[in-house]
Amino acid sequence: MDAALPATLLEQYARFSLYNSPYPAHDGGCAVDLYPGTLENGRTHVAPSPVTGTVLETETVRAPPKPYATDHDHLILLECVAPAPLAGLVARVLHVEPAVEAGDRVERGDSLGRLVRAGFFAPWVDNHLHVGFRRPDQHLHRASGSLALELGVDVQPLAWDGTGTVVATGETYAVLDSPPHPRPGEQFVGLRAEWRSSDRGDADGRVGDRTGTGGVGVLDGGLSHYDGGGIHTGGRSERVAESVVVLNDDRLGVVGPDGRTIGWDDVVVTANDEPITGLSTFCARDGDFGAKLICPDHALAVGDDVCVRVRPRQ
Structure with missing residues (x-):
């Protein structure tokens, strides 16, 4: 750096x-x-x-x-x-x-x-x-x-199971109520992801059998509407290089030699099993933080319950 x-x-x-x-x-x-x-x-x-x-x-x-x-x-x-x-x-x-x-x-x-x-x-x-x-x-x-x-600054990883209720929408996006910021204004938070030095996954991209070392970090980037993203791991980049990044056992991609830049796999983000453009990830300290779904011309409305998954593109 x-x-x-x-x-x-x-x-x-x-x-x-x-x-x-x-x-x-x-x-x-x-x-x-x-x-x-x-x-x-x-x-x-x-x-x-x-x-x-x-x-x-x-x-x-x-x-x-x-x-x-x-x-x-x-x-x-x-x-x-x-x-x-x-x-x-x-x-x-x-x-x-x-x-x-x-x-x-x-x-x-x-x-x-x-x-x-x-x-x-x-x-x-x-x-x-x-x-x-x-x-x-x-x-x-x-x-x-x-x-x-x-x-x-340290960014707190927030665990998220991929579900939530829509609390805000625009023409091109929808924001969920989860994961909520535990202490708005006091610190930065972001979506928690795991990194694993090696893994074996099934045909649906689920990573259920892990080997080697691993840890957690915060996702940063557009998954996968932009070519790549990053993971913030609090200064452990030398251990993270070449690791697989996983969100809720869904494989996202592989960390490059710099220990934080992710090249996304060929994946698609789904909301209630319907493909959407992607998932926007960032670091925030405001109380409106929540998973942001990128979905132009979507039919989601405030109050809708959503389950988000990341799957290999067919």
């Missing part, structure tokens, strides 16, 4: 994810999406700065055309002074219409401007800041090339 995300940075935000994105900038956990929704209502347009520093540059960039989003985005480059682990690096911030300009000094938590919904977003993604860090001698404008990120 090359850059640490300390607690003082992450705890400004309601949610974060290193992997829940289809864009190469997140490959290997080299960028973080920070969701600053308030703990009261989960939504805000304000973009609090993740760092203290000086604005080096702002730039407007093109974004893919989408009917629900703008066709442009903005890049803000910040020379970091604090938090200490990031001092001397340059922060790259996207998805914020800047209210700052080159030469401005900003403190951590100051507003950088207004969050924008750009064409880089999938329709089910909430507004957020995309942030990566680079050394000053690196190319600062290229989309990929940011340093790999290490979490400076």
Whole structure:
């Protein structure tokens, strides 16, 4: 890992994810999406700065055309002074219409401007800041090339049996009431998954016979509507490399050599035995946390009971 995300940075935000994105900038956990929704209502347009520093540059960039989003985005480059682990690096911030300009000094938590919904977003993604860090001698404008990120907070894995009741819906998603956050606002949580150094599964992808070592971690990423995801294991990455990742005995994929990036198997997520687009996983500290099903044009309604499974694609 090359850059640490300390607690003082992450705890400004309601949610974060290193992997829940289809864009190469997140490959290997080299960028973080920070969701600053308030703990009261989960939504805000304000973009609090993740760092203290000086604005080096702002730039407007093109974004893919989408009917629900703008066709442009903005890049803000910040020379970091604090938090200490990031001092001397340059922060790259996207998805914020800047209210700052080159030469401005900003403190951590100051507003950088207004969050924008750009064409880089999938329709089910909430507004957020995309942030990566680079050394000053690196190319600062290229989309990929940011340093790999290490979490400076512990994320509590929440056990989930795959069931729940729908408590919120949108055109492209449904949110379940489970697993509930045990202490909203006090710490980050995420969906618990197991990693196993080896396994033997049946034809349905169930992993019932395990061998070798194993442990638990927190899932991060879009299963499997994005190519891969990650697992946060609290600094045990050297033991997790090449392990199989399992959710409720359903095999999800294999961890790569870095000990946290997952390549999903060819699987499909189902809700009540019907295929859906996927399962969105992330780290959160807000009270609205619950399993988020990605299911455009779904027929789910508030109050529906749901059972989620992950099966090999036929």
